[in-house]
């Protein structure tokens with residue numbers, strides 16, 4: 326019997342195994358396929374490589390504006406996919422996780438196929454490996470939600486991008502959350518005629534309303550057909566050129582056709598093959614593993630971490646979860662998950678990012694001051710010819726605490742990191758306004774917008790005019 330068995334080799338599982346072994350537990354890690362999980366093999370790393378290619382195309386288009394003559398960029402999709410493989414392998418080869426796991430004697434069982442519980446303490450893999458453990462940490466991540474209408478087998482997910490042999494002439498993306506918006510933006514840059522369909526009233530529904538609106542406008546200007554509130558999908562049908570989607574709104578039926586239809590309608594927990602009932606591990610109403618603040622499941626000796634719990638489904642949160650679950654598995658319930666503000670963003674064109682509360686949410690619970698600085702008035706964006714976008718900062722009028730920051734435009738994700746650090750350090754907005762951020766930088770906009778909010782709070786000399794150079 327081992328002390329701790331971790332199921333899943335993504336960021337949550339790897340960190341959980343490391344932490345458990347570091348805390349003195351005899352630990353094993355089993356994973357269905359390759360080490361690294363979705364982050365390394367099918368999510369951020371490969372998708373970000375495609376996004377970088379999209380960025381290079383748009384940067385190349387800017388060259389003429391700066392007096393540099395080149396011909397139009399032409400994408401070789403096969404070569405790009407080779408580059409994606411090179412990057413994935415390079416990231417994997419340079420990951421120190423493997424050696425770290427080895428140094429604390431974690432036994433790693435890779436490519437074992439799906440694991441499942443055979444009793445509360447025993448897990449068996451598709452290859453026949455059988456392990457018994459005192460504590461078990463489930464880190465099996467999630468999978469793309471599939472549509473359940475007729476013909477949905479003709480739709481693809483973001484993962485199918487790796488199997489395409491060329492850029493499709495037309496693409497229909499269903500669902501405009503982070504993944505759908507990213508797929509739409511990348512393939513639009515690659516030359517596909519993209520239609521982005523979203524059932525709700527606005528794309529990127531988790532973002533601040535003004536961010537959603539700005540990204541929708543920018544997408545439309547770049548040639549993406551954005552249809553919000555489009556109605557309900559009735560069916561899909563295979564056509565000689567691709568797939569046709571039938572949908573209806575208010576009794577009126579319509580259809581659209583594209584070479585490829587990508588469904589990006591959310592995530593479901595990767596639990597279907599685990600046979601959780603054998604360990605008495607329950608799911609919540611959303612179908613994710615139900616955990617308490619210590620990441621303990623309904624079975625006191627089983628913990629869950631990362632996407633499989635359905636909380637913020639991002640790499641940093643998976644890493645934090647893995648650490649917390651393993652700490653509690655080895656040392657008892659000592660560490661709680663925090664509700665720390667987490668920066669979230671995406672590398673679309675334009676980029677967008679947020680940390681903390683949206684303006685609407687902040688207004689529900691606080692008396693707020695909101696400042697906005699447009700990118701057409703900041704020095705660095707003008708230098709770089711990237712003047713679309715804005716930075717919005719929200720602060721509490723009484724405590725002056727920063728409640729949220731929302732950015733659309735060039736380097737939005739990086740700008741928001743700086744705001745997140747200020748928030749994590751519980752910095753007041755007037756203190757942020759006094760930090761002499763480097764000039765001319767993208768993050769410098771935070772000084773401007775903080776000064777703008779500070780002035781609204783009548784807090785003395787820190788006027789945004791004084792900081793106009795940013």
Ligand SMILES: Cc1cc2nc3c(=O)[nH]c(=O)nc-3n(C[C@H](O)[C@H](O)[C@H](O)COP(=O)(O)OP(=O)(O)OC[C@H]3O[C@@H](n4cnc5c(N)ncnc54)[C@H](O)[C@@H]3O)c2cc1C
Pocket residue numbers: 332333334335336337338355356357358359360361362363364365367368369372438439440441464465466467483504595598599630631632633638639640641643
């Ligand atoms: C397109 C896309 C882009 C993304 N971009 C970002 C981004 O920019 N930034 C960011 O922070 N996050 C991003 N994410 C999310 C991020 O990839 C996940 O939040 C993160 O990988 C979750 O880590 P995890 O360890 O919980 O699960 P995963 O990384 O999914 O790992 C799960 C592991 O469990 C294994 N497994 C599954 N079932 C079983 C089983 N039955 N038995 C044994 N092993 C099993 C798998 O093989 C895998 O190793 C993106 C995701 C996608 C899809």
